[in-house]
Amino acid sequence: MTLNFRIVAIALAVLVLAGAAVLYVMHGRAANTKPASLAALVADPAPVTLPEVAFTDAGGARHTLAAYRGRYVLLNLWATWCAPCVKELPALSRLQAALPTAKFAVVTVNVTRASTAADTAAFLKAHDAPNLPVELDSNLGLLRVFGEAGLPISVLIDPQGHEVARAATPPAWDDPATIAYFKALTAS
Numbered sequence: 495m496t497l498n499f500r501i502v503a504i505a506l507a508v509l510v511l512a513g514a515a516v517l518y519v520m521h522g523r524a525a526n527t528k529p530a531s532l533a534a535l536v537a538d539p540a541p542v543t544l545p546e547v548a549f550t551d552a553g554g555a556r557h558t559l560a561a562y563r564g565r566y567v568l569l570n571l572w573a574t575w576c577a578p579c580v581k582e583l584p585a586l587s588r589l590q591a592a593l594p595t596a597k598f599a600v601v602t603v604n605v606t607r608a609s610t611a612a613d614t615a616a617f618l619k620a621h622d623a624p625n626l627p628v629e630l631d632s633n634l635g636l637l638r639v640f641g642e643a644g645l646p647i648s649v650l651i652d653p654q655g656h657e658v659a660r661a662a663t664p665p666a667w668d669d670p671a672t673i674a675y676f677k678a679l680t681a682s
Contacts, residue, residue, distance in 0.1 A: 529671035534661040535648070541656035547635040549603050552611040552628035559601075559655060566598045566680055567651040571636055573606040574617050579646040582664035583623040589667040589676070590625040597680035603629040605637055605645070 528535065546558040559567065570586055572579035583602070590600040602623075604614045615628045631637070640647055642662065650659040666672055 527675075529669070529675050531666040531669035531672045532661075532675060534663045534665040535650065535659045536661065537659045538657055541652065541654075541658050543656055544651065545639055547631075547639050549629050549631040549636060550611070551630075552615060554611070557629070559651060562599050562601065562651070563655050564653050565596065566653060566676070568598070568600045569636075569649045569651060570600065570602045571605050571631070571640070571642075571645060571647040571649075572602055573604060573645050574609060574613075575606065576645040578664055580621055582646060582667060583618065583621050583626065585664070585667035587618075587623040587625040589673060592668075592673045593676055593680065598676060600626060601629060602626045603631045603636055605631045605634055607632050607634070 528537075544559060546560055548556040548558050550556055559569065568586070568589070570582075572583070574580070586600050586602060590598075602618075604617075609617075609630060609632070611628050611630060614630060618624065618626050618628065637647075640649065640660075644662065646662075646664060648661040648664070649657050652658045
């Protein structure tokens with residue numbers, strides 16, 4: 495080999511490695527950057543530890559958010575009479591179907607006082623939300639904890655049980671960019 499050929503080969507190898515490093519850094523940043531489809535999900539500047547408030551499942555068993563520690567939780571408070579809530583249920587169901595439940599749980603809690611578990615299950619089925627759990631908070635404890643007057647409310651909770659973001663208006667939960675964001679979030 496001639497000296498010029500070696501210099502060109504080394505320069506080309508350095509360029510390829512530098513390009514790969516730039517792509518790696520850009521991909522890593524892109525994976526952690528919130529997409530436009532999640533503009534309504536506002537990050538909390540300081541993660542807030544949530545108090546334990548019980549809600550019930552379809553069988554009447556009481557649960558708290560502590561049962562979900564170790565994975566991300568998207569807690570959604572909704573009611574059957576809330577039109578924006580009803581509209582976002584299918585998208586939340588598709589989001590849950592796209593993510594591994596061992597790392598990410600969509601927990602939808604019906605905060606309607608008059609609803610029963612059977613009513614809620616039938617409502618979810620009738621509104622194309624088969625992947626969502628039947629959870630009830632008839633005493634409105636979760637609404638009081640989050641201090642919100644309107645619905646829907648969605649709260650992103652990290653694996654340690656801290657509120658890290660909140661949305662008071664429904665984002666595009668089933669948008670491909672949203673799903674990719676949550677997949678990247680749960681992969682780390």
